[in-house]
Amino acid sequence: MDHAKPLPNYLVKRYHGWKATTYAENQVWYRRLATEGQRPRAMVISCCDSRVHVTSMFGADQGDFFIHRNIANLVPPFAPDGDHHGTSAAIEYAVTALKVAHLIVLGHSQCGGVQGCIDMCKGQAPQLEAKDSFVGRWMDILKPKYDLVADIEDSIEQARQFERQAVVASLENLMTFPFISAAVEDGSLSLHGLWTDIGEGGLQSYDPQEKKFVVV
Structure with missing residues (x-):
């Protein structure tokens, strides 16, 4: 090289x-x-965004978290199709080998990946629609959730709500992994959805009963 x-x-x-x-x-x-x-108690799936620093947020030291980062903190559906699945591989290792007790999906404000998905859904990002766009094809994971925010007129509020939907989509996709659904059902693993406001330092947690995010 x-x-x-x-x-x-x-x-x-x-x-x-x-x-x-x-x-x-x-x-x-x-x-x-x-x-x-290593014996981490939790896995965190967060965005690649340099402003999201999960170890600082929770005062974590080496060995505390098993961390995987990708564009827009997304989890694809379970798909053992022989293709490369970096996120799925990290999840499998954390749950089946490391036996983490908690799996946390952490979304954030001002997410460029989520905004790119919005632009695609509005027909304003032809570069992301190209077949050779890795970012665009990755953000296809989130596209089905756009209908939930399509009618929000305020662009900032629309983005903030779609960022939260990215977390929900990932939680839903996690449950398509057989080894995750089995661990959740037997009580050995818990799933958590979080969204953080970068500028305000705020943190919200997804409440599945209320189907909304609440302040931590």
Whole structure:
């Protein structure tokens, strides 16, 4: 591979700062994690968005969360078709191998992926409609939920509601995985849907009985 380059200097400096402080103060814990393996209690599926930092939100340390990130925190339906399924593979490992007790889907405000899906549904994103658009084909997962927000005239409110529907869609798709539905039914796994407002630092949780998000 001839195209890889050395790490940017600012990242090198940050690494050395971490190694000299956080790591140095917790060497025993890091070595224990390395030798004994990971035992996270929860898996978190969140967006790739750099503004969403789940470990900071919950004060988590190394070993606390098994984290998978993708565009718009989406979970595809169960589909063992032989194609590459990075999200499905991460979920399978977390539930069947690591035996996590909680599976959390975390959505957020100002989600670019969700906005892209809205634009597609309105016929305003031809680049995402192209067959070779990975983002567009990924956001097809969410398209069926658009009818639930199509009549909302305020564009900001429409986006915020669709971001929440992305979380609901993922929760619904999680239950199509046989090993997840079995774990939920026997009480060894619980599913949780969250949405966070980046600017306000707010957090809402999905209430399946009320079918709405409520403030945490």
